[in-house]
Amino acid sequence: MATAHSKSAARIMIAPAVFVLLVWMLIPLLMTLYFSFADYRPLRGTFDAWIGFDNYVRFLTSSSFMSALITTLWMVAGILSITIIGGVLLALLLDQPMYGQGFVRILVIAPFFVMPTVSALVWKNMFFNVDNGLFSYLFKGLGFQPYDFLSQSPLLSIIVIVAWQWLPFATLILLTAVQSLDSEQLEAAEMDGAPALSRFRFIILPHLSRAITVVILIQTIFLLSIFAEIFVTTNGAFGTRTLTYLVYQRVLESQNVGLGSAGGIIAVILANVIAIFLMRIVGKNLDN
Amino acid sequence: MARAITTQKKVMWTALAWAFGLAIFFPILWTFLTSFKTEATAIADPPVWFLFDWTTENYTAVQERSNYPKALMNSIIIAVGSTLLGILIAVPAAWAMAFVPGRRTKDVLLWMLSTKMLPAVGVLYPLVLLAKWLGVMDSRILLVVVLMLINLPIIVWMLYTYFREIPGEILEAARMDGASLSSEILYVLTPMAVPGIASTILLNIILAWNEAFWTILLTTVNAAPLTAFIASFSAPEGLFYAKLSAASMLAIAPILVMGWFSQKQLVRGLTFGAVK
Numbered sequence: 001m002a003t004a005h006s007k008s009a010a011r012i013m014i015a016p017a018v019f020v021l022l023v024w025m026l027i028p029l030l031m032t033l034y035f036s037f038a039d040y041r042p043l044r045g046t047f048d049a050w051i052g053f054d055n056y057v058r059f060l061t062s063s064s065f066m067s068a069l070i071t072t073l074w075m076v077a078g079i080l081s082i083t084i085i086g087g088v089l090l091a092l093l094l095d096q097p098m099y100g101q102g103f104v105r106i107l108v109i110a111p112f113f114v115m116p117t118v119s120a121l122v123w124k125n126m127f128f129n130v131d132n133g134l135f136s137y138l139f140k141g142l143g144f145q146p147y148d149f150l151s152q153s154p155l156l157s158i159i160v161i162v163a164w165q166w167l168p169f170a171t172l173i174l175l176t177a178v179q180s181l182d183s184e185q186l187e188a189a190e191m192d193g194a195p196a197l198s199r200f201r202f203i204i205l206p207h208l209s210r211a212i213t214v215v216i217l218i219q220t221i222f223l224l225s226i227f228a229e230i231f232v233t234t235n236g237a238f239g240t241r242t243l244t245y246l247v248y249q250r251v252l253e254s255q256n257v258g259l260g261s262a263g264g265i266i267a268v269i270l271a272n273v274i275a276i277f278l279m280r281i282v283g284k285n286l287d288n
Numbered sequence: 289m290a291r292a293i294t295t296q297k298k299v300m301w302t303a304l305a306w307a308f309g310l311a312i313f314f315p316i317l318w319t320f321l322t323s324f325k326t327e328a329t330a331i332a333d334p335p336v337w338f339l340f341d342w343t344t345e346n347y348t349a350v351q352e353r354s355n356y357p358k359a360l361m362n363s364i365i366i367a368v369g370s371t372l373l374g375i376l377i378a379v380p381a382a383w384a385m386a387f388v389p390g391r392r393t394k395d396v397l398l399w400m401l402s403t404k405m406l407p408a409v410g411v412l413y414p415l416v417l418l419a420k421w422l423g424v425m426d427s428r429i430l431l432v433v434v435l436m437l438i439n440l441p442i443i444v445w446m447l448y449t450y451f452r453e454i455p456g457e458i459l460e461a462a463r464m465d466g467a468s469l470s471s472e473i474l475y476v477l478t479p480m481a482v483p484g485i486a487s488t489i490l491l492n493i494i495l496a497w498n499e500a501f502w503t504i505l506l507t508t509v510n511a512a513p514l515t516a517f518i519a520s521f522s523a524p525e526g527l528f529y530a531k532l533s534a535a536s537m538l539a540i541a542p543i544l545v546m547g548w549f550s551q552k553q554l555v556r557g558l559t560f561g562a563v564k
Contacts, residue, residue: 006469010384017381017444018396024437025403028411028418035413090308096301097294106548107309110316113547115498117518118536122319124522126529132331134318141334167312169554173563176555214562221405228500228515232522247409252505257413268410275405279398282560286394 035261055262087170177211323533346534359517370435382447450484
């Protein structure tokens with residue numbers, strides 16, 4: 001039924017959305033690209049429009065880049081392992097017959113709706129604090145020394161905070177996938193005497209693999225940009241400076257815009273590598 | 289006998305699930321309890337659970353802090369404003385892509401999604417610079433526009449998946465009955481699209497409310513929403529646990545309620561239809 005007339009009407013309807021996103025994506029990104037080849041330090045009044053790849057070389061060879069990259073990888077890997085393993089187990093648990101299933105779902109999903117600054121500060125002060133945190137009381141109660149989480153294991157502490165926020169997301173999506181599993185297949189396997197572990201290994205896990213991939217990709221994209229949780233807990237100190245945070249510090253704190261912009265472009269490239277995989281899966285799904 | 293075993297199993301699963309559910313929810317529960325304690329009770333050793341003199345003084349104290357009402361107002365304006373602006377731009381686009389798909393519709397959709405994956409730090413300085421040039425740094429309108437732009441791909445995508453579920457036969461039937469394009473849109477499609485639009489609005493208000501990169505870095509005083517207001521508690525003065533808890537509860541309570549209503553939309557909205 002699509003006529004030439006309705007086609008051109010459709011184009012006009014799509015145009016505003018495409019236009020604003022194009023402007024949003026191109027102008028700032030091109031500016032960052034431009035700055036990344038410049039020696040631009042506004043506080044000192046330095047501006048040299050073209051210094052070639054100096055910023056990239058300096059950014060990539062600095063020790064802070066390597067440590068930021070390693071911190072980022074550990075953080076993302078840590079959060080992903082907790083949320084995926086925890087998410088699969090919780091999804092399977094929530095799929096069992098039980099009383100008050102809806103209510104348990106509500107309890108489990110809640111952390112996802114807590115704003116990042118709130119969850120970071122609540123964990124930092126009321127749980128991790130060495131003098132008055134709940135964990136310290138717990139440790140003392142069990143006869144151990146109180147442990148100063150945020151200064152002894154800052155990276156782990158941030159991983160716990162962010163994993164707590166994202167576990168509901170993984171659980172909810174994996175639960176949706178678990179519920180679409182054909183129960184007859186499972187029952188048949190059970191009748192044939194397949195033990196629970198092999199039912200999980202050979203039926204449930206393969207069924208979940210796609211959902212797990214999607215969760216990994218989407219979370220990775222969001223996790224690469226973790227900011228507020230670091231901002232209000234360690235402010236990037238004690239080995240918690242991720243790539244995102246390093247670029248933020250270079251650009252806004254030390255105002256070395258050229259160097260920071262080179263870092264920003266590198267972050268964009270890294271995110272794109274992951275995005276390509278995600279887009280492939282999403283794109284395939286669009287066809288059917 | 290089989291029934292008895294089933295009930296027994298069910299009780300066991302129930303106990304296990306409730307235990308995990310409560311453990312995950314515990315930080316929120318603890319914040320809730322602490323918000324009704326005095327500052328001294330809040331750090332009592334051993335911790336006090338339910339038996340304390342419940343007080344609402346922290347809520348009064350937080351409300352009286354000069355910048356709380358302003359932060360709340362900013363959060364509402366920014367979250368609702370950016371969502372509605374996004375809907376205004378996204379509805380026609382999603383509509384056209386769902387009902388008049390062209391050869392490149394899929395590419396356009398995927399390209400829109402790819403803009404969502406652009407790391408914020410990649411465009412941080414240009415945005416600060418542009419905001420200063422335009423004289424809109426630390427203004428609500430800046431946040432409304434920026435948050436609209438970062439969430440627009442999700443809005444378009446969600447609306448598209450909803451609109452695509454509206455059967456095309458209904459449109460043809462309306463056309464046979466002689467309905468014009470405008471009445472077709474107004475009387476046939478709109479009523480069917482309203483639930484999808486409503487859930488899209490709900491999820492995007494939640495996302496905008498909790499956004500904590502741009503809202504912290506592009507605001508200082510005037511446009512600072514609750515995310516930035518709460519971040520100001522990271523440099524504490526004296527005893528503040530109870531007040532931090534009260535401020536936190538005020539910031540998350542409305543969104544928590546909305547979130548519970550939008551669980552299903554969450555899956556659809558954040559996986560772009562890749563998990564059903």
